[in-house]
Amino acid sequence: MGDQKNLVVKFDDLPLHLILEILTCGWLGGVDLVCLELSCKLFRDGYELGPVNFKSLGEFAAFRLCGSNSVFVGFSDGAKDELLARCGGCWKRVLRFLQSVNESSDVVQTYSGNV
Structure with a gap:
């Protein structure tokens, strides 16, 4: 067990x-992704998905969450597009806007996805 203490x-x-x-996974928002980009080079690096180039890994994650x-x-x-x-x-x-729309609506979605 002493060896696990040094495991990073x-x-x-x-x-x-x-x-x-x-x-x-759905637990992070647009602001969280911005904070990750500011704190770690890994999240600031660009990411290419087919013909689409994303400015960062956080931007790609936001794109997937919006989708x-x-x-x-x-x-x-x-x-x-607009x-x-x-x-x-x-x-x-875009993700932050969509999350604010969800927060301000009368519709409540449970963790399992039920409305």
């Missing part, structure tokens, strides 16, 4: 898919 696991030692799973947001899913492609443009092309801002 750094975030950048984890596989990328596991890091993304942690970032997109699973029930409000955002209901938007037309044009409305999604929202992204209004947020300066920043997915973390």
Whole structure:
């Protein structure tokens, strides 16, 4: 047991898919992703997904979280593009907006996803 005291696991030692799973589990918001980017180079590095380049790993996580947001899913492609443009092309801002809409609505979603 004494050896476990010195055991340190750094975030950048984890596989990328596991890091993304942690970032997109639904517990983090746009502000949290900004704080992660400010605190760690790992989250500031760019990420490429096919033809789309993301400014950072936090930006990619925000994009994925927006894609699973029930409000955002209901938007037309044009409305999604307009929202992204209004947020300066920043997915973390889009995520923060969507989360504020969810918080201010009368609809309550349980942890299991029931409305």
